[in-house]
Amino acid sequence: MEYAEDDYLMISGIQHFKFCRRQWALIHVEQQWEENTHTVVGELMHKKVHDPYLTEKRKDTIIVRSLPVASRKLGISGECDLVEFHKCEDGIKLYKHRGLYSVYPIEYKKGKPKLMEEDKLQLVAQALCLEEMFSTQVLEGAIFYGETRRREVVKITEDLRQEVQKMFQEMHQYYDRKYTPKVKYSKACKACSLKEICLPRLGKSVSVKTYISQMLKEEEA
Numbered sequence: 283m284e285y286a287e288d289d290y291l292m293i294s295g296i297q298h299f300k301f302c303r304r305q306w307a308l309i310h311v312e313q314q315w316e317e318n319t320h321t322v323v324g325e326l327m328h329k330k331v332h333d334p335y336l337t338e339k340r341k342d343t344i345i346v347r348s349l350p351v352a353s354r355k356l357g358i359s360g361e362c363d364l365v366e367f368h369k370c371e372d373g374i375k376l377y378k379h380r381g382l383y384s385v386y387p388i389e390y391k392k393g394k395p396k397l398m399e400e401d402k403l404q405l406v407a408q409a410l411c412l413e414e415m416f417s418t419q420v421l422e423g424a425i426f427y428g429e430t431r432r433r434e435v436v437k438i439t440e441d442l443r444q445e446v447q448k449m450f451q452e453m454h455q456y457y458d459r460k461y462t463p464k465v466k467y468s469k470a471c472k473a474c475s476l477k478e479i480c481l482p483r484l485g486k487s488v489s490v491k492t493y494i495s496q497m498l499k500e501e502e503a
């Protein structure tokens with residue numbers, strides 16, 4: 283099966299979906315968004331990566347920034363922060379460049395290296411798009427962490443590929459049904475950028491009156 287472009291979902295949504303399915307639905311189905319320091323720092327860092335010069339050549343590597351990518355099979359689109367094309371014996375041909383190249387996506391993240399599952403899934407989704415676009419195999423990519431300025435290598439394993447495919451199928455189903463899962467309070471709620479919109483404690487069968495009085499007490503404290 284192939285998706286029409288109008289039905290494409292954002293690749294970056296897979297991070298929200300992994301973190302909390304309700305968070306993803308609030309952002310992508312209901313289009314709510316709460317800015318906090320996490321999202322602002324993240325955006326600034328992305329802006330730096332997305333500076334205007336797009337292609338650069340360093341020895342045997344061609345570097346492309348902000349490369350738009352998509353997959354018809356998965357029904358997704360987005361942008362790779364950076365893709366390196368490494369000269370190799372057995373790879374793809376690139377327009378206006380001699381030789382053959384392998385494809386190596388790199389995703390930028392603000393914090394310290396923690397190789398969170400969410401970050402890996404996003405990178406794997408990008409790798410699957412690149413495979414479809416260039417008819418090649420992407421075996422590896424990396425996540426670059428801003429705080430340490432180091433790359434952590436991620437293998438594009440069969441398990442990760444399957445997890446990504448399943449998650450996007452589920453996301454398409456939610457999106458088509460315009461479905462937002464109910465609140466399921468967890469540790470993640472404390473760090474959630476949408477907690478004020480989502481009202482996790484309200485979903486834990488606290489009455490509106492109790493919820494508001496709790497909020498007021500916290501503000502006074």
Ligand code: SF4
Binds near residue numbers: 303472482
């Ligand atoms: S507050 Fe909790 S339940 Fe609500 S969207 Fe965030 S993580 Fe999900």
